Amino acid sequence: MLRHLRSGLIAGSLIAGLAVHPAQAMAADDYGLPSLGGASQVASDAEYELGRAWLRQFRAQAPTWQDPFAQAYVESLVSRLIPYSDLANTRTVVTLVESRTLNAFAVPGGVIGINAGLFAFADEEDAAASVVAHELGHLSQRHYARSMSRAEQTQLPAMAAMLAGLLIAASGAGDAGMAAAMGSQAALLQDQLSYSRRFEQEADRIGLQAMTQAGFDPQAMVRIFRAMQRQVSLQGGNPPEFLLTHPLTDSRLSDIASRAGQLEATETSPTQATPLYHMIRAxxxxxxxDREPRQAVTRLAQGDAPETARRYLDALIVAQRGDADRALSELDRLAEELPDLPLLPASAAKVAFExxxxxxxxxRSRGLLRLMPGHIPTRLVLGEAFLQRDPDEAYRVLRDLAQERPEDPQIFGLLAEAAGRSGREAWGHLARAEQLQLSGEIDRAIRQLDVASDVAERDGDRSAAxxxxxxxxxxIDYRETLETF
Structure with missing residues (x-):
C-alpha cells in the first residue's frame, strides 16, 4: 500500500500569507498537496488527489496553451454543462494543450484537457460542446475507477498506471502512450473491450443529455463524430487522436444518432447568438x-464564422505584425458593434500591453473592470501591465488572482515577479516554488524553497521562514510519495 502523505498546504497556503505584508502574514488555510494513497478503495477524494498529481506531471511534459481568453471560455463552457452532467460538487480544473491534434480528455478528480486542435476541427460551438460533454460523461460515471473495480486491492496503483500511459499519449507520444494505458487496464480486466464500449455509450448518453439541457443542439455530436469518421477514411485508417481513446464504431454512431433524434434543446443561451466561439477558434x-497566419485566415473562412470573427482574427494578425494602432482601432470598432462581448476590449488591452x-x-483594463470586476483575463493583463509601472499594485492584483486560482502556475509565476520587484523577496521565491510544484518540477521547487529560506533568514523575516x-x-513528502508510486 502506498505511503500516506501527511496533510499539507497547496498554493492556497502561500496566498494566505501573501494577503498582507510579510511582517503581518495571516494563518494559512488548509488545502493539502495531492496525496496519492492511503485509502482501501478508489473514493472521490482519492481520485481528486490522483488527478491533481497527474496534472502536475502532465504540465511538466505537455506543451500547454497559455491563453487566458481561451481558458476563460472553456471554463465557462464546462460550468454551463456541469449542472446537467451528474457532477454536482465536482471540483474541476481545465488545462489547455498547444497541439494541433484533435483531442480532449478527462482524468479522475475533475481534470479536463482540451487541445487547441479541437477548436481547429470543430467549426461550430455546439460540436465542441458535445466533445466536452462526452468527457464530463466519463467523469460523472467514474469510468476509470469502475474499470479498476475487479482489482480492489490495487485500484489506486492500477489507475495510476493507466494515467501514466495517458500522460505519455496526451503529451504527444500517441500510440505508444495508449498502448501503455491499455496494457495496464487489460492486465486487470479480461473483458476490457466490452467495458470500453459500454463506457463510451454511457458517456455519449450523459453527454447528449447534458448538452441538450444546456441549450446546445444534440445533433452536433452526430455531426462531429461523423466528421471524425470521414477523416479516418480520408487518411487511410489513421484516426484522430481522440478516437484512440474513444473508439467509434458504426453501431455506436448509430446509437448516438438515434438518441440525438429523440432530444431537443431545452433552453437558449445568449452566448449562442454571439460570435464568441468563432473568435476563440480564431x-x-x-x-x-503562428508562422503562417494566412492559414489561420483560410481555415476560419472555410467554416461558418461570422464576419466579425474574421475581422477579429485580422486584428490579431495586424497586432502581431507590429501595427498596434490599426489593430486597436479595429478592436474598438468591434467592441462598439458588440458591446456585450468583453473579449474585445480585453483583447485590446492585451494588444496595448504587448x-x-x-x-x-x-x-483600458481598468475601464473594462469597472463594468466587469471579476473578468479574469483583464485582471491578468492589468497585473502584467502594473509589473512595468507599479510593482506594489501588481502584487495586489496578482495576489488576489492567485487566491481565486490556486491551481494556475502562470499566475504564480507573475506573482513571484511582483513580490520580488516590490521588496518581498522571500515571498517571491516562495511563489516561484509554488509555480514550479504546480508545473510538476518538484525538485526545482524544493531548491527554490532553500533559496527562499536563506533570504528569509538574512532579512529576519520569521513569518516567511x-x-x-x-x-x-x-x-519533500509529496516527492517521496511520487517516488513510491
Whole structure:
C-alpha cells in the first residue's frame, strides 16, 4: 500500500500569507498537496488527489496553451454543462494543450484537457460542446475507477498506471502512450473491450443529455463524430487522436444518432447568438499557425464564422505584425458593434500591453473592470501591465488572482515577479516554488524553497521562514510519495 502523505498546504497556503505584508502574514488555510494513497478503495477524494498529481506531471511534459481568453471560455463552457452532467460538487480544473491534434480528455478528480486542435476541427460551438460533454460523461460515471473495480486491492496503483500511459499519449507520444494505458487496464480486466464500449455509450448518453439541457443542439455530436469518421477514411485508417481513446464504431454512431433524434434543446443561451466561439477558434488557429497566419485566415473562412470573427482574427494578425494602432482601432470598432462581448476590449488591452503601451493597457483594463470586476483575463493583463509601472499594485492584483486560482502556475509565476520587484523577496521565491510544484518540477521547487529560506533568514523575516519550512516539508513528502508510486 502506498505511503500516506501527511496533510499539507497547496498554493492556497502561500496566498494566505501573501494577503498582507510579510511582517503581518495571516494563518494559512488548509488545502493539502495531492496525496496519492492511503485509502482501501478508489473514493472521490482519492481520485481528486490522483488527478491533481497527474496534472502536475502532465504540465511538466505537455506543451500547454497559455491563453487566458481561451481558458476563460472553456471554463465557462464546462460550468454551463456541469449542472446537467451528474457532477454536482465536482471540483474541476481545465488545462489547455498547444497541439494541433484533435483531442480532449478527462482524468479522475475533475481534470479536463482540451487541445487547441479541437477548436481547429470543430467549426461550430455546439460540436465542441458535445466533445466536452462526452468527457464530463466519463467523469460523472467514474469510468476509470469502475474499470479498476475487479482489482480492489490495487485500484489506486492500477489507475495510476493507466494515467501514466495517458500522460505519455496526451503529451504527444500517441500510440505508444495508449498502448501503455491499455496494457495496464487489460492486465486487470479480461473483458476490457466490452467495458470500453459500454463506457463510451454511457458517456455519449450523459453527454447528449447534458448538452441538450444546456441549450446546445444534440445533433452536433452526430455531426462531429461523423466528421471524425470521414477523416479516418480520408487518411487511410489513421484516426484522430481522440478516437484512440474513444473508439467509434458504426453501431455506436448509430446509437448516438438515434438518441440525438429523440432530444431537443431545452433552453437558449445568449452566448449562442454571439460570435464568441468563432473568435476563440480564431485564437486557436492563430496559435497553431503562428508562422503562417494566412492559414489561420483560410481555415476560419472555410467554416461558418461570422464576419466579425474574421475581422477579429485580422486584428490579431495586424497586432502581431507590429501595427498596434490599426489593430486597436479595429478592436474598438468591434467592441462598439458588440458591446456585450468583453473579449474585445480585453483583447485590446492585451494588444496595448504587448506593444509596450503599459499606461494604455492599464487604462483600458481598468475601464473594462469597472463594468466587469471579476473578468479574469483583464485582471491578468492589468497585473502584467502594473509589473512595468507599479510593482506594489501588481502584487495586489496578482495576489488576489492567485487566491481565486490556486491551481494556475502562470499566475504564480507573475506573482513571484511582483513580490520580488516590490521588496518581498522571500515571498517571491516562495511563489516561484509554488509555480514550479504546480508545473510538476518538484525538485526545482524544493531548491527554490532553500533559496527562499536563506533570504528569509538574512532579512529576519520569521513569518516567511516559518511558512517556507512548512512548505518544504510538504514538498519533500509529496516527492517521496511520487517516488513510491
Amino acid at each position: 485564437r486557436a488557429l492563430l496559435t497553431l499557425h 506593444a509596450g503601451r503599459y499606461d494604455e493597457a492599464i487604462r 516559518s511558512r517556507i519550512e512548512t512548505r518544504r516539508e510538504d514538498f
